[in-house]
Structures are given as C-alpha cells and as structure tokens.
Amino acid sequence: MTLSNLNTDALRARRERLAGKLGGAPALLMAGAPRPRNYPATTYPFRASSHFLYLTGVAIPNAALLLDGAEATIFAAPHTAADELWDGPSPGPAALAEATGCAVEPLDALPARVAGLEAATLPAVDLPTRVTQKKLLGRALDALAPRDEALADAMIALRLVHDDAALAELRAAAEGTTAAHLAGMRASRPGVREHVVRAAMEHAAMERGMAMAYTPIVTVHGEVLHNNVYHHELAAGDLLLADVGAESEGGWAGDVTRTWPVSGAFSPTQRAIYDVVLASQRAAIDAVRPGVRYRDVHLAAARGLTVGLVELGILSGDVDELVADGVHALFFPHGVGHLLGLDVHDMEDLGDRAGYAPGRRRSAQFGLSYLRLDRDLVERMAVTIEPGFYQVPAILGDEARTAVAGDRLDRATLAKFADVRGIRIEDDIVVTADGADVLTAAIPKTAAAVEEACA
Numbered sequence: 001m002t003l004s005n006l007n008t009d010a011l012r013a014r015r016e017r018l019a020g021k022l023g024g025a026p027a028l029l030m031a032g033a034p035r036p037r038n039y040p041a042t043t044y045p046f047r048a049s050s051h052f053l054y055l056t057g058v059a060i061p062n063a064a065l066l067l068d069g070a071e072a073t074i075f076a077a078p079h080t081a082a083d084e085l086w087d088g089p090s091p092g093p094a095a096l097a098e099a100t101g102c103a104v105e106p107l108d109a110l111p112a113r114v115a116g117l118e119a120a121t122l123p124a125v126d127l128p129t130r131v132t133q134k135k136l137l138g139r140a141l142d143a144l145a146p147r148d149e150a151l152a153d154a155m156i157a158l159r160l161v162h163d164d165a166a167l168a169e170l171r172a173a174a175e176g177t178t179a180a181h182l183a184g185m186r187a188s189r190p191g192v193r194e195h196v197v198r199a200a201m202e203h204a205a206m207e208r209g210m211a212m213a214y215t216p217i218v219t220v221h222g223e224v225l226h227n228n229v230y231h232h233e234l235a236a237g238d239l240l241l242a243d244v245g246a247e248s249e250g251g252w253a254g255d256v257t258r259t260w261p262v263s264g265a266f267s268p269t270q271r272a273i274y275d276v277v278l279a280s281q282r283a284a285i286d287a288v289r290p291g292v293r294y295r296d297v298h299l300a301a302a303r304g305l306t307v308g309l310v311e312l313g314i315l316s317g318d319v320d321e322l323v324a325d326g327v328h329a330l331f332f333p334h335g336v337g338h339l340l341g342l343d344v345h346d347m348e349d350l351g352d353r354a355g356y357a358p359g360r361r362r363s364a365q366f367g368l369s370y371l372r373l374d375r376d377l378v379e380r381m382a383v384t385i386e387p388g389f390y391q392v393p394a395i396l397g398d399e400a401r402t403a404v405a406g407d408r409l410d411r412a413t414l415a416k417f418a419d420v421r422g423i424r425i426e427d428d429i430v431v432t433a434d435g436a437d438v439l440t441a442a443i444p445k446t447a448a449a450v451e452e453a454c455a
C-alpha cells in the first residue's frame with residue numbers, strides 16, 4: 001500500500017457523492033479477508049473489495065468503511081509487534097487518516113459502533129467476511145434488503161461514470177497491458193510452451209509494479225473461451241490467443257486480447273478470418289457514443305462478423321436475417337464486452353443489476369444470453385469491445401444447436417479454415433462526448449502490425 005499515491009480529494013468527493021445519493025443513511029463496506037491457498041497461513045495475494053477500494057484507495061485486510069452522514073471512518077486492526085515482525089512496519093492510524101481523509105478507529109470498536117445503526121451493506125464475496133458482516137449487522141445477507149439495494153444503485157451510479165482519477169488509473173492499467181502484449185508477441189516462437197509467453201507477459205506488468213487483473217488466458221486453443229492451462233507447445237501453424245490485462249497499482253483493470261501467428265505470419269485462411277474479426281471489432285467501436293444501447297454495439301459486431309463470413313462463403317443468405325436468427329453465435333457465442341473499472345467485469349459482484357439497465361433482462365437467445373452489459377452508453381463509461389470467431393466442437397458438432405443455420409452454413413467451405421481454432425480481438429474503450437477513446441490503441445492490431453511485432 002503506497003499512501004503517498006492516493007488522490008485524497010477524489011476519494012473524498014466519491015464518498016460525499018455516495019452519502020448524498022444515500023441521503024446520509026449509514027452504509028458499511030467491508031474490505032474482505034485474505035484467502036487461504038493451502039492452509040490459513042499461506043494466502044493468495046490480498047485484493048480488497050472494489051467498493052472499499054473505490055472509496056478509500058487502500059487495501060487493508062479485514063478492514064471496514066462506515067459511512068454515516070458526512071462521517072467516514074475506516075475500522076482497521078492495529079498492527080501488533082508480531083505483525084511488525086512478520087510483515088514489517090505499516091503506516092499508523094494518523095498517516096492512514098491523512099492519506100484517505102477518513103477517521104481511523106480500531107477494528108474492535110466496530111461492533112458497538114454499528115449496533116442498532118441499521119446500516120446498508122453490499123455482501124462480501126468471501127465467506128469469512130460475509131459471516132463477520134452478518135454478525136455485525138445482525139441479519140442475513142442472502143438477498144439484498146431495500147436499503148442495500150439503494151446502496152448498490154448508488155455505487156453503480158458512481159462507478160459507471162469514471163472520474164478523472166479513475167480514468168488516470170485505467171490509462172495506467174492500459175499502459176501495463178500494452179507492455180505485456182508487446183512482450184508476449186516477442187516471446188512467441190515455435191517450440192516454446194504457452195507458459196513461456198505467459199511469463200513474458202506477466203513479467204512486463206510485474207516490473208511496472210502491476211499485478212494481473214484476472215487469470216491470464218494464453219493459449220493455442222483459443223476456442224476454449226476461458227482456457228487456463230498453459231502446457232501446450234506452440235507450433236509454427238498455430239495462432240496464439242492472449243487475453244491478458246494488467247491491474248494498476250491502485251487496483252484498476254486492463255483487459256485486452258490479441259491473437260497472433262506463432263510463426264510470425266498468418267496463413268491466408270487465418271488472415272482472412274482475422275480480417276473479418278477486425279472488421280467486426282471496428283464496426284462495434286464505430287457504433288460507440290453516448291446514448292447508444294450497448295446491445296446494439298454487440299449487434300453491430302455480430303453484423304460485421306456475419307458480413308465477412310458471407311463474403312468468405314462460410315455462411316449464405318440475408319445478413320440481417322442471419323443475425324436476427326443468431327446464426328453468427330455459432331462462431332461468436334459470447335457478448336461483445338462488459339463494463340471495465342476496478343473489476344475486469346466491473347461490479348459483476350452485483351450481478352446484472354450493474355450491467356443491465358432497469359427493466360432490461362438477458363435475452364434467452366443463444367449468444368445474446370451471454371451479453372453482460374445492456375445499458376445506454378454514457379460519457380466516461382469504460383467498456384471492452386471483444387468480438388471473436390471460434391470453432392468450438394461442442395457447438396459446431398451439436399446438430400440441435402446448428403439447426404438454426406439450416407443450409408446457410410457451408411461446412412465444406414468452413415473446413416478450409418481448419419487452422420483457425422479461435423481468434424478474439426479486445427480493446428478497452430472510454431465513451432467520449434462524441435465517440436470512443438481506445439485506451440489500448442498502442443497494441444498492434446492490424447494483421448500487418450501484429451506480424452511486425454511478432455517478428
């Protein structure tokens with residue numbers, strides 16, 4: 001934790017805006033607990049809850065933030081001599097108070113302080129913290145109470161529209177992510193394993209003091225959407241799909257995918273599909289501006305992909321009908337993207353309450369049903385745009401699933417593209433007054449630029 005980097009004014013402004021939205025009603029936000037890896041004393045690196053981080057900027061295990069009217073108090077366990085021995089010195093309460101602009105009190109004062117207060121809260125994602133939270137508040141947290149819903153909606157309203165401090169963090173994360181992808185392209189060559197490329201990518205982020213924003217996907221089997229194994233050896237004819245994002249020191253996420261040829265040159269069939277996915281991504285980015293419904297950005301990507309697949313002869317028929325029927329989803333089964341912020345899928349701990357505008361529900365149609373975001377875009381919202389093309393055996397080998405295409409899918413033509421298992425192209429975007437600012441534009445993306453970066 002580096003207190004000197006905190007933007008105290010921005011943190012205070014966020015808390016004041018939240019208190020204003022809550023009409024001064026009390027709210028308790030938990031930082032969360034370190035999670036055991038093998039046994040309690042060996043833990044995963046601690047990552048504080050994003051709601052807590054958003055309002056305090058500090059990652060203090062087991063701490064809590066109590067907002068009560070204009071008062072903001074962090075409750076944190078005082079460092080003992082034993083903590084000092086094993087973990088080293090830590091800033092005292094006075095330094096913490098100055099850096100965050102909050103009052104600081106010992107953690108054991110919290111139960112008496114919240115007793116009878118009827119504070120709103122957001123359920124912690126780790127179980128031990130949830131148990132503590134239930135005890136503190138004296139109520140179950142299985143469903144949000146009306147006051148919790150008001151808190152959730154207030155947090156969502158704040159975190160959907162990024163302030164300058166948040167945008168600076170997202171830019172820092174994008175820089176670390178850019179370095180990671182450039183390193184990955186340079187590290188790829190036939191004969192090395194996926195691990196080697198992953199290590200090069202993580203190294204680039206780590207040497208900037210950054211962690212990973214999520215478990216990296218670095219794979220020659222891009223058709224496995226969330227592939228988290230890294231043992232395959234890269235072969236000359238493979239495409240490598242890397243979905244890797246750095247997390248800024250303040251905890252903000254980058255989330256980028258590039259797909260590149262291990263040999264340094266796309267085959268003609270790989271190049272053809274790559275250009276179709278790129279055109280799809282560009283169509284989606286071109287659709288981004290305030291007031292546009294994100295589902296329509298998804299459909300712009302779907303249309304772009306479908307136009308290209310018809311041109312290649314893989315699909316045939318009317319493009320609008322193909323998209324309306326969801327035929328494109330046989331190759332592009334996921335949503336075109338999601339909110340981005342402190343979380344890689346920002347605020348997904350709140351479920352579709354964050355991603356879907358009130359009154360909107362997920363579609364039941366295959367493909368659209370995986371769309372994580374369906375709000376109207378507003379200036380300063382950050383989203384990803386990440387269409388893809390995948391040949392997933394579980395989809396293309398499923399007669400019931402592919403029946404929607406009828407004779408509009410030409411399997412003989414598709415077979416010529418067997419050297420394309422999965423391609424995804426993903427960038428991080430901030431909605432501007434009249435369009436989109438691509439935070440990750442420095443990462444090579446055209447086929448020619450990718451080949452050059454791999455050389």
Ligand code: GLY
Pocket residue numbers: 214243255338344386426
């Ligand atoms: N990295 C996960 C995603 O792109 O949504």
Ligand code: MN
Pocket residue numbers: 243244255256257426
């Ligand atoms: Mn991603």
Ligand code: MN
Pocket residue numbers: 255337338384386426
């Ligand atoms: Mn993403």
